[in-house]
Amino acid sequence: MDSSSEASSMAQGLRIVRLVADREKWGRRLLGVSQLASELDMEQSRVSRLTQExxxxxxxxxVERGPFRTGPRFFSLAAALNAGWVRESRTELEALVASFGLRARVSVREGFRVIxxxxxxxxxxPGSFVKPGMVTPVWCxxxxxxxxWDEQQPAVQTLLQDVNFIGVGGPGAAHSPQEVAELMExxxxxxxxVAEEEFEHGVYELAVPVRTAEGSILAALSVLGSRAEIASGIDDIxxxxxxxxxRLGSCEGRIRGAAGRKDRAG
Structure with a gap:
């Protein structure tokens, strides 16, 4: 394959990934090969080959012959490309481990999914499903x-109106947008x-939003453990x-500011 063909394949592959990611982000119906081909005005056989690759x-x-969604490598690459606060978060996560022995995570939201x-x-x-790109529900x-945190009840209702709550989450999980809004209040x-067995039996989670200097929510920082581990030191945690x-929020602001100064200087 010559370089022009490789460039064409790469561009078309990126178009497919972008379309899939955008539809997930906005909670729209996911697509299979024929729908992707129609949306992108590409030959179905070519879409089939590119999506396989x-x-x-x-x-x-x-999953089997169902619609496509973004894979774990997509999210790990996105994290690796962010040389700022995501990289700095490693230090903060390990500091929480050292202080409390709890598991710690940094996550972002894509529609009603947490990444x-x-x-x-x-x-x-080894073999655990916990790795960059893992997807969990936003509501439990x-x-x-x-x-x-910043979403009021009407926005939560709209976001979750088509979600199937049945069979998802642990014994403390919400079962309707109204219950989610009540937990938020x-x-x-x-x-x-405080999420008490909302996703898994026996797992308690404390979480706070990470905000940019402008006040918008950038991510969530959380720790997970048993009830005894969490309750024994909740104030300190x-x-x-x-x-x-x-610190993560201020780190993001400093890096973005430095990048802006560099661009202006260039």
Whole structure:
């Protein structure tokens, strides 16, 4: 294959990945080969070949012959390309581990899905599903609800109106947008998220939003452990978690500011 053909294939592959990612981001119906071909005005056979290659690379994934969604490699690459606060988050996560022995995570939101960007070194064992790109629901995880912190009930209702709550989450999970909004109101009064067995049995999660210098939510920082581990030092944990989130937010601002100064100088 000559260089022009390679460039063409790469451009078309990136168009496919972008379309899949955008539809996930906005909670729209996911697409199969024929729908992707129609949306992108490409030959179905070519889309079939490119999506197979993208799945092999881990940039897309597909369950059996269902629609395509972004794969784990897509999110790990996105995290690796961010040389700023995501990289700096490793230090904050390991500091939380050293102080409390809890698992720690940094996550972002894509529509009604939570995407794990980075986890602490003690958060996974060989073969575990906990790795960058892991997807969890926004409505029944501490990190997810931290990412919804600024959303009022009408926005939460709209976001979750087509979600199937049945069979998802642990015994503490919400089962309707109204229940999610009520949990949010409870936790806003506390100043932090407490998710008690909302996603997994026996797992308690504390979470806070990470904000940019302008005040918008950039990510969520959370710690997970048993009830005994969390309850025994909740005040100290929340204090450390909040301070770490503030440092990450300020780190993002400093890096963005430095990049802007560099661009202007150039």
């Amino acid at each position: 993208l799945c092999e690379l881990g940039l897309l994934e597909r 794990l960007l980075r986890a602490s070194s003690n958060d996974a064992v 995880t501490g990190s997810g609800r931290a990412l919804l 409870r936790d806003r009064a506390r100043g932090f998220i 929340v204090k450390a978690l909040t301070a770490a989130a503030e």
